[in-house]
Amino acid sequence: MSGGSAELVAIGSELLGPARADTNGSFLTRRLGEAGIAVRFRTIVGDTPADLEDVLRNALRRSQVVIATGGLGPTIDDLTREAAAAVLDLPLDEDPSILRDLEDRYRKRGLVMPPQNRRQAQVPRGAEVIPNPHGSAPGLALRHVGRLLVLLPGVPLEMRTMFDASVGPMLPASGMRFATRILKIAALTESEVDHRLDPVARSAAPVEWTILAAPGQVEIHLRERVPDGGGSPGIDRIDRQCAAILGDHLFGRDEETLEEIVGGRLLARKESVATAESLTGGLIAARLSSIAGASGWLAGGMVCYGEAAKTGLGGVAADLIAAHGAVSAPVAEALAAGARATLRTTWGVSATGYAGPDSGPEGPPGTVFVAIAGTSVRRHAALRLPGDRAAIRKRAAQSALDLLRRAILGGDRA
Numbered sequence: 001m002s003g004g005s006a007e008l009v010a011i012g013s014e015l016l017g018p019a020r021a022d023t024n025g026s027f028l029t030r031r032l033g034e035a036g037i038a039v040r041f042r043t044i045v046g047d048t049p050a051d052l053e054d055v056l057r058n059a060l061r062r063s064q065v066v067i068a069t070g071g072l073g074p075t076i077d078d079l080t081r082e083a084a085a086a087v088l089d090l091p092l093d094e095d096p097s098i099l100r101d102l103e104d105r106y107r108k109r110g111l112v113m114p115p116q117n118r119r120q121a122q123v124p125r126g127a128e129v130i131p132n133p134h135g136s137a138p139g140l141a142l143r144h145v146g147r148l149l150v151l152l153p154g155v156p157l158e159m160r161t162m163f164d165a166s167v168g169p170m171l172p173a174s175g176m177r178f179a180t181r182i183l184k185i186a187a188l189t190e191s192e193v194d195h196r197l198d199p200v201a202r203s204a205a206p207v208e209w210t211i212l213a214a215p216g217q218v219e220i221h222l223r224e225r226v227p228d229g230g231g232s233p234g235i236d237r238i239d240r241q242c243a244a245i246l247g248d249h250l251f252g253r254d255e256e257t258l259e260e261i262v263g264g265r266l267l268a269r270k271e272s273v274a275t276a277e278s279l280t281g282g283l284i285a286a287r288l289s290s291i292a293g294a295s296g297w298l299a300g301g302m303v304c305y306g307e308a309a310k311t312g313l314g315g316v317a318a319d320l321i322a323a324h325g326a327v328s329a330p331v332a333e334a335l336a337a338g339a340r341a342t343l344r345t346t347w348g349v350s351a352t353g354y355a356g357p358d359s360g361p362e363g364p365p366g367t368v369f370v371a372i373a374g375t376s377v378r379r380h381a382a383l384r385l386p387g388d389r390a391a392i393r394k395r396a397a398q399s400a401l402d403l404l405r406r407a408i409l410g411g412d413r414a
């Protein structure tokens with residue numbers, strides 16, 4: 001495979017526990033992808049010499065590029081250098097210029113270098129030394145029968161700086177990159193999306209296809225290896241096929257969010273919105289107001305949690321609540337209409353329901369009604385949302401925003 005395949009090794013016993021995540025791996029995966037190199041394995045290994053050697057040996061057997069981070073420091077548990085030398089059967093030599101740099105760093109701070117730091121000047125014979133502008137431990141690059149083994153410090157800032165300055169240029173030139181795209185889908189479950197897009201997924205290759213569920217939305221992650229500087233025709237083809245099948249369920253791509261899309265449409269149409277929220281307690285308004293420039297189209301919102309707030313603030317008739325219950329389609333629509341009337345906006349949007357864990361008179365947790373109101377249109381969605389309290393609230397806000405988005409896009413005259 002041109003450009004080769006890469007393997008990442010995160011070294012450090014702390015990374016095996018719950019306290020520290022291997023963020024270096026995410027960074028390196030992204031950078032290698034940009035260079036057209038696929039990461040096929042990522043291993044986390046503790047500071048045990050035998051394990052470390054085992055992992056490095058395996059990595060060098062099956063991958064052309066191996067990048068290990070961590071364990072280059074001066075302490076007794078920093079053993080990466082020694083493990084790499086053992087695996088490649090190379091002696092360790094002391095590099096006088098590294099030693100001088102290390103001693104200089106201490107002298108400049110008015111200190112004498114502790115003797116154990118001398119270990120950081122040890123270099124497996126033949127290794128290329130990678131300067132570390134932000135720290136003491138230099139990195140090392142070793143070439144071995146067509147393989148490249150790079151050792152970098154674990155400290156994320158040091159590792160990133162060194163990768164960008166020195167390691168990028170060492171990588172096998174592939175002339176390729178990975179193009180990616182995320183398709184975002186609302187108001188369908190993962191299995192519904194999976195079912196509808198099955199023919200597209202089956203013919204996606206060579207584009208990689210991954211389906212991921214998040215509360216209130218489903219995402220299709222696409223990845224295609226393409227020549228540098230060119231477009232991504234495979235991704236474009238799949239995008240068109242999905243859009244044709246999903247219609248307005250496909251609401252955005254990559255970083256786009258529902259609130260951003262709603263805000264953009266309202267701005268373009270010189271329209272405005274107000275919220276009246278029960279179970280979401282302001283989540284809808286919080287998401288809308290997170291968009292820069294929201295003051296141009298978001299008038300405000302009300303939290304109408306209890307019945308008194310629904311009638312007093314939300315303008316819902318007490319009879320309506322008595323007849324249908326607070327968690328009902330008519331009350332959701334009345335809340336949306338109330339928000340719109342009180343704040344004199346083009347649109348009102350609302351949510352009412354049971355977030356749980358307790359059930360209510362109108363149903364179990366997850367029984368939710370979201371609604372929108374315009375001048376001549378009122379619409380609601382009756383939902384049974386899964387998940388715990390937090391997930392139900394989040395999904396309810398997402399569904400309300402999606403209903404609003406579709407009403408606006410649908411060309412509904414407010």
Ligand code: ATP
Pocket residue numbers: 010011012014015020021022023024025069070071072073074075078135136137152153154155156
């Ligand atoms: P130093 O010279 O600072 O000792 P080092 O190469 O020995 O560098 P480590 O001691 O292994 O690096 O780690 C230094 C710090 O970087 C620690 O806080 C560690 O948790 C963090 N770190 C190490 N590896 C990773 C990783 N893969 N992702 C995120 N943080 C990491």
Ligand code: MG
Pocket residue numbers: 071072073074075078
């Ligand atoms: Mg260390």
